[in-house]
Amino acid sequence: MSAVRARPPRLLFKTLAVTFATVSIILVIVFVVVSISIGDQVRESVTANLESSQRMFAALETRRQRELLAQASTLAENPTLKAALDTYQAEARTSSEAVKSQLFATIDGELRKVAATIESDAVVLVDMHQSTLAAAGRMGERFPRGRPIALSNSREGTFDGIARLGGGVFRIVAVPLHYGDGATVGTLYLTTSLDTAYADELARLAGTKTAIISDGLMVASTLPAAAGREFEAAMASNRLVAGTKTFNGETYAFRRLVAVGDTAFYALGSIDESSRGVMRQAMRNLGFTALGAMGLALLGSITLARLLADPIGELSTSLARMAATHDVTSRLPLTGSSLEIDALTETFNDLMTSVALAEADTEAAYTGAIRALAMALDARDPYTAGHSDRVSVLSVAIGRTLSLSAEDLEVVRLGALLHDIGKIGVPDAVLRKASGLTAAEFDLIKEHPVLGARILRSVPFLAPHIPIVELHHERPDGRGYPNGLSGDDIPLAARIVHVADAYDAMTSARAYRGARPSGEALRELWRCAGTEFHADIVGALATALPGVTYDDGDTVLARV
């Protein structure tokens, strides 16, 4: 009725499972803690990086503007340029086109020389009405002659301004061209295009992403397009100096580097991007650590499992051996591996001791009962009293002479004690009959080995003794009963008991005759050796007889 129970897992698997679960939980906790702390650290470091970028850029920018102004001021002192400009303005109304174009050629030539010496996208010369007279440089053609340039703003006290022209936004450093009498004849603009190239350069210097926003519009940036649009929108609504915001799903820290009027230069650092690199590194380290931890856990749990399982396995092997041999007397050795297992072993040994004692008691009780039964049978006939006891003693003596094992001797001892138990089924009248047994009566007596065997079969404990009881009247010449076995087919124990039985019968008195002396009995046995008795058993009896004593202390010979 019991449900099919799965075999429980091995101890090793359990310790492995427990260890791996523990290590995994620790690793998960470490992972979470590390992720959070990396996020915070990266945010701080990006912000700090932007701050330092801003300080550095502000310092550099101030210096750069000052240097540009110094350069521009020097360039504005170009005598030929000034002379050509002044002359042109003096003659603009009166001179011929040829003269004017010659003057312009001079101006253009000088301006080109100026542009070649300076790091500026365009050098522009404007007159007193802010109209472009001439321009040179990489982007000179963006400033056509006659086009007015409006500075959208200029910081008080400096020449720093922003101009929007031809779709571009330019940062402008301006210096006047004037003479010693204080007269100003024009202004020289050094312009820097705030385009993608400028943003790239700025990004390279600042080590961050950059964006330039002028009058609410993105002029140039190194941000991805989508993020740039979102940044532009965010800056249009509120002009923040610094902060952290998510653009197109990516978190950026941003900071205004410098502002010129309505135009601001921003540095942006992607927190997510920085985190990814650091996180990848941290995860790699964590991975190696996890691998190492798992390896150690594996070794640890295997060792632990073996520490536990090996002594238990040893015990279990010893127990299995004891169970196989029905050995209750052996004692398990102490493994010394742990207090608990040694205690278990000792408890088991104590238990086995008591089991052995109980078993010995039980066997003693059995043996006592059987012996009482045998004595009771012997007592039915006064002449056979003590017969079974004596046969038993003799048989053991013979067996010992033949070097039988202790177990076999025990079988012989009990078997001999019970050899005539079948006579319980033979009527007293037949048993006690002094002589003149009829053939039918003799057949009745010949039944007793088979009857005895049948009785013993009902007691499993007595199974080893059945051959003795059943076959102790078989003869080597095959004329015995009940089966007529011959020679070596007859078990050794049965042969021994057969000889001992005969000897005791001859040396005991019967109603119809007196007891024969031992020597005579031996002679009779020797006479029938080989036919009725096995010769080697008779020899053994002869050897053993001098040492045989019965329970009352008399020797067999002494009784004779």
Added chain:
Amino acid sequence: MRRYVVSIASLVAVFIAAPRGQAPETGIIAGHVKLTPRIKGRALPSTAYPTRAVGAHDPTSVPEIKNVVVYLKNAAFRGALPPTRSELRQEHETFLPHVLAITRGSTVDFPNDDPIFHNVFSLSSAATFDLRRYPRGQSRSQTFTKAGIVKVFCNIHSHMSATILVLDNPYFTIPALDGSFELPHLPPGEYLLVGWHERVGERQSTVRVERGKTATIDLSLPVEDLQ
């Protein structure tokens, strides 16, 4: 810096009596030049690079009225123009005077009074020349054979400049400190009177000259606030 405002406002007609017993053949134009302020924004200041030092001389110590020339335009002059010889000195890194008017064919000397080299050159169409560099004590000269405005510069000192008006007739003058001027010995007729200033250009007025009489006229030149 100087804030220059000319505020000579009195209008004085000057009558010059003709010499007794002789009927005058010519007439006179007399009048005043008034420099009025025209404030036009302010020049961008430079904090970056100090204006070059120009020595002890303060160029503004010459009154602005002295940079004005009054002359007759398109006046026919019969006969040979009297060639003159004038001086445009280089002193304290400044050309003195700043404005010079001469008749066509005249010669101008450019003596160097500074302890440094100077140069004189011009890109003007009326006279394109370069007198090269020369040291203190030397002088170079240039004869102007074509009428027109000649801007003169020094290619060592970019802040130095001067203007020479080369005129086709001798009817020109530079007003007195109070702005008054007089052009005598004019043949009767109708003239275009011009008041010229370097930064303003020409201001014209038509005037009729009658024999033995003085025509009066006032000119107003809006000079920019130079601060």
